[in-house]
Structure formats: structure tokens, C-alpha cells
Amino acid sequence: SQKPKSELVRTSLRLLTSSAYRLQSECRKALPAEPSPAPDIQLVTQQVIQCAYDIAKAAKQLVTITTKENNN
DSSP states (O other): OOOOHHHHHHHHHHHHHHHHHHHHHHHHHHSOSSSOOOOOHHHHHHHHHHHHHHHHHHHHHHHHHHHHHHHO
């Protein structure tokens, strides 16, 4: 039983949105506006890479879903 495509699209868009939001927040941590303790750059970098990976994964899901739709 495969999920309907619209549900898959919604799931991908939710992942894309949450990952992009997290990416923005992690990048803000890396660039503190006011003088504050320096962030753990290695940790922030790992988080940024993970967010970027999730964004790419969600985008790929969307491409796969919509391409299949167009080919059917």
C-alpha cells in the first residue's frame, strides 16, 4: 500500500521546511551578532552539513515524486 503522491509531497515539503529552518538557526549560531562566547564551530559545522544533507534528500524526494507523476 503506497502512500498517495500528495501525501509524499507534503512529507517532503515538511522535511524541506524544517531542515531549512534548522539550517538558518545553526548558521545564526555560527555568526553571533553580539560579542558572546564563541560557538563550537566543529559542532555547528556538523549540524549545518546534516541540515544541508536533509534539504538535498527532501529535494530529491520531490524531484522523484513529481517526475514519476509527469511520466505516468
